[in-house]
Amino acid sequence: MNSGPVLFVGLLAAMACSWTGFVLAPQMQLGDLTQTNTVPVGDTLPQNYPLARPGEAHGGAEIYRANGCASCHTEMVRSGNLGSDLQRGWGARRSLAEDYLFEQPVMLGLQRIGPDLANFGRRSDTNGIYLRLYDPRLITPGSVMPPYRFLFETRKIGLFPAHDAVVLPDKDAPPAGYEIVPRPEARALAAYLLSLRQDGYLYEAPPPPQLQAKTNAVSTNGVPTNAAPAAAKPAVK
Amino acid sequence: MNADDPKKLELGRPEPVAERWTVPIWLIVVFGLLFYWGQVFLAENAGGFSRDVYSPYRSDEQVAMANPQDPGAKLRAEGLRIFTATCSACHQASGLGVSGQFPPLVGSEWVQAPGANRIAHIVLYGLSGPITVKGQPFNNTMLAWGGTYNDDQIAAVLTYIRSQWDNKASPVTADVVKAARAENHSGYETSDELLKIPVQ
Numbered sequence: 001m002n003s004g005p006v007l008f009v010g011l012l013a014a015m016a017c018s019w020t021g022f023v024l025a026p027q028m029q030l031g032d033l034t035q036t037n038t039v040p041v042g043d044t045l046p047q048n049y050p051l052a053r054p055g056e057a058h059g060g061a062e063i064y065r066a067n068g069c070a071s072c073h074t075e076m077v078r079s080g081n082l083g084s085d086l087q088r089g090w091g092a093r094r095s096l097a098e099d100y101l102f103e104q105p106v107m108l109g110l111q112r113i114g115p116d117l118a119n120f121g122r123r124s125d126t127n128g129i130y131l132r133l134y135d136p137r138l139i140t141p142g143s144v145m146p147p148y149r150f151l152f153e154t155r156k157i158g159l160f161p162a163h164d165a166v167v168l169p170d171k172d173a174p175p176a177g178y179e180i181v182p183r184p185e186a187r188a189l190a191a192y193l194l195s196l197r198q199d200g201y202l203y204e205a206p207p208p209p210q211l212q213a214k215t216n217a218v219s220t221n222g223v224p225t226n227a228a229p230a231a232a233k234p235a236v237k
Numbered sequence: 238m239n240a241d242d243p244k245k246l247e248l249g250r251p252e253p254v255a256e257r258w259t260v261p262i263w264l265i266v267v268f269g270l271l272f273y274w275g276q277v278f279l280a281e282n283a284g285g286f287s288r289d290v291y292s293p294y295r296s297d298e299q300v301a302m303a304n305p306q307d308p309g310a311k312l313r314a315e316g317l318r319i320f321t322a323t324c325s326a327c328h329q330a331s332g333l334g335v336s337g338q339f340p341p342l343v344g345s346e347w348v349q350a351p352g353a354n355r356i357a358h359i360v361l362y363g364l365s366g367p368i369t370v371k372g373q374p375f376n377n378t379m380l381a382w383g384g385t386y387n388d389d390q391i392a393a394v395l396t397y398i399r400s401q402w403d404n405k406a407s408p409v410t411a412d413v414v415k416a417a418r419a420e421n422h423s424g425y426e427t428s429d430e431l432l433k434i435p436v437q
Contacts (some may be wrong), residue, residue: 192430203289
């Protein structure tokens with residue numbers, strides 16, 4: 001018995017179903033997504049969102065990609081009913097499709113061996129990022145993240161010390177007369193990590209009611225109030 | 238098939254063929270129930286496949302309800318449009334007016350009165366002659382806009398100037414404008430006539 005046609009029709013149906021579900025339906029749903037406005041909290045003004053990354057951060061995204069950071073770090077905050085991400089201070093709101101509008105490729109990540117980085121730019125600074133890359137256990141004892149020391153070089157201090165030399169604790173400091181300087185890759189990666197911010201509330205993920213209390217008071221008398229609470233900044237550094 | 242087994246090596250055995258079996262009815266029922274459950278789940282949780290619905294919300298209505306409810310926002314947006322098209326020519330986009338010619342709206346006691354009766358009259362019927370605003374005397378003529386804009390539009394622009402800049406006065410309903418229009422005043426208002434109108 002010749003089963004070829006049956007096999008062909010079966011395979012085609014399986015392909016067509018998954019293509020419809022995973023490619024066509026999302027394209028119809030989100031394909032024409034564009035920049036949008038944030039939902040203002042208090043008397044702040046709506047902002048354009050998302051904004052494109054600064055130039056150096058584009059190169060940093062490639063460093064992030066090349067070093068496999070996305071194997072252990074995600075860039076996706078789940079909503080409050082699906083996980084503890086918000087309680088951990090990984091973001092003020094859940095991640096939305098808009099957040100990835102300018103990402104190419106989107107590096108959502110595979111699994112969380114390390115913390116989520118969707119809002120890392122909101123809770124870190126340049127030297128903190130250098131320290132974590134140079135030796136993760138300086139900041140997080142027991143961290144399983146490998147050190148990325150090849151992103152740095154130990155140099156003899158010239159006429160002046162480098163403005164962005166890594167500030168290390170005394171026991172890890174380089175010998176006198178030397179300094180540890182980030183290579184261009186580390187600078188780009190830091191710029192990328194600092195650009196990771198899913199700022200502002202959007203229509204799909206509006207501010208929580210306690211932040212809206214002021215905003216709603218506005219509507220009753222039509223007047224914006226001045227004492228607006230700022231969006232909660234994650235406490236975890 | 239074990240190649241060492243002599244019995245399996247005899248020639249002439251027919252080629253194995255795929256046999257046809259009827260799918261058991263219980264399997265069809267199980268798949269039917271799973272499919273039904275999947276459809277019910279999507280109907281309840283997918284929010285009509287709307288792009289605006291993300292968990293934890295389940296429908297467009299829930300998302301709309303969770304957002305700040307600000308009925309004055311549309312009114313102020315319409316007011317801004319009218320103000321820019323008409324009022325800002327004299328009173329300026331900043332609402333500060335022109336010293337000695339056009340009175341300011343920012344911080345004006347006329348604009349920020351507890352009720353909008355008097356400024357509704359001004360916008361509807363215009364104003365001519367001397368008037369004192371924020372202690373400064375003005376003597377000019379403002380045209381009547383009652384024929385250009387309807388009650389809703391005048392209420393919108395009054396709401397706008399009463400809540401914009403540093404002004405903090407209540408929004409204006411179209412009823413106030415309607416009542417002022419019903420008086421059918423002839424000609425321009427004057428400052429003395431306005432002062433006879435109750436503030437609220």
